[in-house]
Amino acid sequence: MTVTAPPETVAAAPALGRRSRVLLLAAVAACAACGLVYELALLTLSASLTGGGITETSLIVAGFVAALGLGALAAKPLLTRAAPAFVAVEVVLGLVGGVSAAALYVAFTFLGSSTWVLVLATAAIGMLVGAEVPLLMTLLQTGRDTDAADTGKVLANLNAADYAGALIGGLAWPFLLLPAAGLIRGTALTGMVNLVAAAVAALFLLRGHLKPVARAASMLALLVAAALLGTLLVRASDIETTSRQRLYPDPVVYAQRSQYQEIVVTERSGDIRLYLDGDLQFSSRDEHRYTESLVYPALARDPQRVLILGGGDGLAAREVLRQEGVREIVQVELDPAVLELANTKLRDLNGGALEDDRVDVVTADAFRWLRERGGDGFDAVIVDLPDPDTPTLGRLYSTEFYGLVGAALNPGGLMVVQSGSPYSTPDAYWRTVSTVASVGLGVTPYHAYVPSFGDWGYVLAQAGPAPTLALSPSAPPRRFLDDATLAAAAVFPLDRPRRDLEPSTLDRPRIVDDMRRGFER
Known part of the structure; x- marks a missing residue:
């Protein structure tokens, strides 16, 4: 033929x-x-x-x-x-x-x-x-x-x-x-x-x-x-x-597309804001509320060695360095462009924290770094990662990830996770709480009002029973967080009750859909 x-x-x-x-x-x-x-x-x-x-x-x-x-x-x-x-x-x-x-x-x-x-x-x-x-x-x-x-x-x-x-x-x-x-x-x-x-x-x-x-x-x-x-x-x-x-509502003063994300900085009347892929990371007018609420509950037991996952802007490291007795911080950040920004345009905000001799900056994926890490554990772990609105970020809010974080804690150590808004994205917030608890850690959810974010949530965890929210007696002076404010942070209103949800896993990244449903409401 x-x-x-x-x-x-x-x-x-x-x-x-x-x-x-x-x-x-x-x-x-x-x-x-x-x-x-x-x-x-x-x-x-x-x-x-x-x-x-x-x-x-x-x-x-x-x-x-x-x-x-x-x-x-x-x-x-x-x-x-x-x-x-x-x-x-x-x-x-x-x-x-x-x-x-x-x-x-x-x-x-x-x-x-x-x-x-x-x-x-x-x-x-x-x-x-x-x-x-x-x-x-x-x-x-x-x-x-x-x-x-x-x-x-x-x-x-x-x-x-x-x-x-x-x-x-x-x-x-x-x-x-x-x-x-x-x-x-x-x-x-x-x-x-x-x-x-x-x-x-x-x-x-x-x-x-x-x-x-x-x-x-x-x-x-x-x-x-x-x-x-x-x-x-x-x-x-x-x-x-x-x-x-x-x-963006304010003038863009810096923009870069890195290997991982679009990075934008805006400024108006002294208010500096950082956006990653369009999501607001902080406003300089009220970031102290977010950062203090995230950091100081995890430092209640005067840790000497602290791990920060994410938080490449250096704001969390700034507060940890103020805590008496901290000898070493390991800062793990995925994007070198964010670290460069932290050491240049954001340096006045973070006080040059990432250049301090006590800070060891590691450029790596947090999940992979935790799997491959060696050496001693940490007295406190601060997880300050972007919201899980994509599958790539959803893996960092999974049972498998929190299991690795828990394994990095020394006995008696505390871990804190920024967990999104219990008001705007309640399913995602309580999903995070349930996922952290699913690895056998005791959890204490709490929240604080950050004007640029709204009602924002966190979860404090440790091996054993649920930890008590407290501040270290040696904690430095703060602008927002005190004992009364922290005690109130553990109370949730009747219209935002606690929810026990199935954990988010690598196989079933439920939290990504939770974030989307919350945004669409």
């Missing part, structure tokens, strides 16, 4: 030479890399803007795969004009993919929602990528009489190039494009690569397959698309700055 391209295509153009087929497969790899980068960029933005979790990620990936199939079906009428159709698909894909991140970002900041842009971008990119394979299969077989085995070889080569390109794109996005260029510029640069692949195909590989009018139209479209993406590259900083400012 022989298999050929559609007869109209065979009659219209000669077969591609071996060299041209190899170069076309290279173009396939480049286009596949671009297609995956676009989808990874959409996933990254979804997580950054809305805290996209498992549900959102699954819907995006499923929608993209479904669109691949629709694109392949939609390409069937184009197979008789495969060459101009392929060039057109790559031009449109380069343009749509190149502007997708900017469009999503602008829609979210100016309209308050980016769902419809995300759906349209996912569908469009998926369909365009899906149309590539049947068009390329037709081009690679044009003018050749092939049997089934040869057709299988062509398909194998095409799939190999496609998957190799996807691998390149999957590595390029997190390790090169995102850290070096950012979301908007990274996708725009990827769009440029798509256009270059289309230009090479139009000018060289498929020159004999394109009529002069089609070739001229292709080049005009390429130039227009390149001009638009070039403008986006030049204006990316302005677009990002203008859009970002609309997300």
Whole structure:
């Protein structure tokens, strides 16, 4: 049995030479890399803007795969004009993919929602990528009489190039494009690569397959698309700055996208605020309320060796260093960019705490560090991590994590966890309390009012019975927390009663859904 391209295509153009087929497969790899980068960029933005979790990620990936199939079906009428159709698909894909991140970002900041842009971008990119394979299969077989085995070889080569390109794109996005260029510029640069692949195909590989009018139209479209993406590259900083400012009530004085998150500092009338991925971490006007409530109950027994997990802004370390008798602090922070910020723009707030000789700063994932740590235990552990609104953060609020934290405590040691709001996210708060208790620790929940956060909750824990909330007799002077305030902190109103919930685990990160339900109320 022989298999050929559609007869109209065979009659219209000669077969591609071996060299041209190899170069076309290279173009396939480049286009596949671009297609995956676009989808990874959409996933990254979804997580950054809305805290996209498992549900959102699954819907995006499923929608993209479904669109691949629709694109392949939609390409069937184009197979008789495969060459101009392929060039057109790559031009449109380069343009749509190149502007997708900017469009999503602008829609979210100016309209308050980016769902419809995300759906349209996912569908469009998926369909365009899906149309590539049947068009390329037709081009690679044009003018050749092939049997089934040869057709299988062509398909194998095409799939190999496609998957190799996807691998390149999957590595390029997190390790090169995102850290070096950012979301908007990274996708725009990827769009440029798509256009270059289309230009090479139009000018060289498929020159004999394109009529002069089609070739001229292709080049005009390429130039227009390149001009638009070039403008986006030049204006990316302005677009990002203008859009970002609309997300925050105060002027943005510092912004950086690190390997792990977007870091933003705002300031108005002396009020400095830190945001990580859009979530407020502190306001300098009232951070003393949050920090004192977090730190001093854990220092009630005059610890000498203290572990701080998270809290890379240095505010918790500042208060621990004020406590008499503290000889060593181990500060574990994931993001080097946060530590750099703490030692520069936030230094006046934290008093240079992270540069104190008693502080050993470790840049590491808290979960991994606890699993691999050696040496002595700690007299107190302060867990000051961001709220668990993503699966990545949810693992740091799991039974498995708190088991590791408990194992790091010396006998008689105390551990405290910032646990979110018992008012705004009550399920998440009480889930944290239940999860800490699930590892066999006695727990004492308490809360304090922080104006910039609202009613904020914590949980104090130890091996054995529930610990009593108290302050050390040697505690330094404080601005907010005293014995009476701390005693009242253990009392919860009738409309916010204690709840006994199933713990959150690595297998069932229930707390992530708790956070989302709380935010949506």
